[in-house]
Amino acid sequence: MFDSMWTVKVVSLGVVGLSLSLELLFWLFSRRRSERVTNKVLFFPSKVACVEHIFSPTLPHSHVCSLPHGVDTSFSRLLRYILSACSSLDLCLFSFSNMDLSRAVLLLHSRGVTIRVLTDKVYSAISGSQIGVLRKAGICVRCDVSAVHMHHKFAVVDGRMLITGSLNWTLTAVQSNMENIIITEEPDLVQPFVKEFCRLWGLNDSAQDLNSVTD
């Protein structure tokens, strides 16, 4: 009788322990998943600060530019999200004239990240546009050939992180205007943009990849 009671207790405790461990694992898994999924919002105008340390972390950046250092700004965060690309960066941009953003894209290109840029035909040729610079560096650029505005301002990093909002990739948008971007890894939000990018990329003439463009 005494042995049986012990058996009851041991078996019950074992089952309770197993059950609690499962609950804990499930909870940890859910928690890790929700921690993994980025959902951030950045507002602009951004404070103006030195971003040299983002491009060259080893350089003593105090020697490189006279702007305030070590300040975490909306723009420095945006740069970091873009520079986190390991394998691919798809850009679908109405206007692209910001030189620091262009430098980030060129840096990724030099690291071997596959970059595709889809842009508005009219805005790609305006003064200060970085589209020609990217193309000359060997980055694959296509211009939307339709008569309407290709007004998107989104980027997809490694096919899993979406950067989108009101912000054109210009200096005015970053430093002057009131603007927003969201950075998200929610598949329900990211995947439609991945699909739309592929659709628009396919719609435009692949022969463009070989063409030169006015800077």
Next chain:
Amino acid sequence: MFDSMWTVKVVSLGVVGLSLSLELLFWLFSRRRSERVTNKVLFFPSKVACVEHIFSPTLPHSHVCSLPHGVDTSFSRLLRYILSACSSLDLCLFSFSNMDLSRAVLLLHSRGVTIRVLTDKVYSAISGSQIGVLRKAGICVRCDVSAVHMHHKFAVVDGRMLITGSLNWTLTAVQSNMENIIITEEPDLVQPFVKEFCRLWGLNDSAQDLNSVTD
């Protein structure tokens, strides 16, 4: 001995049953939560279709407009998300000239929904802007008084649903341009916009609420 074995089995089964029920409840709860949270993306240009049935569900809409009927478009979905507002609608819009969107806002106003509109001063006065119409109807409108562009294009429905993207609230944006908007209830994405709206609303002169504006 026989009784004790039964006790072991009954207690073990009870604990296993309880554990499984808890797992199931937890799973159902997580599933229902993720089903509740809206995460949608709409792309534009939208197909052009009749939207009368959205404004007046009881009307025989075939009599009202000659456009295709019963077509679910990006624009009809956007209208439905906006018209789902029960208590409040905060609009932060660079440009607002789309008459159907203006009609939706006026309809919500007539239903007693609290509406606040923050817009760009320059664009509020251009030909076709709906800002004057909204103000004349008694809707609270403030124009951003800074020298830069108030370039946001977002709406917050009932303080819980965010509508944001590249889309200005104009006819060209809806029917011609390539544009995107996301609709989300993710608190990490919605709350920063709620906060930013309050900040910008507070920054601009409340005396404006009483001023008239050029249509």
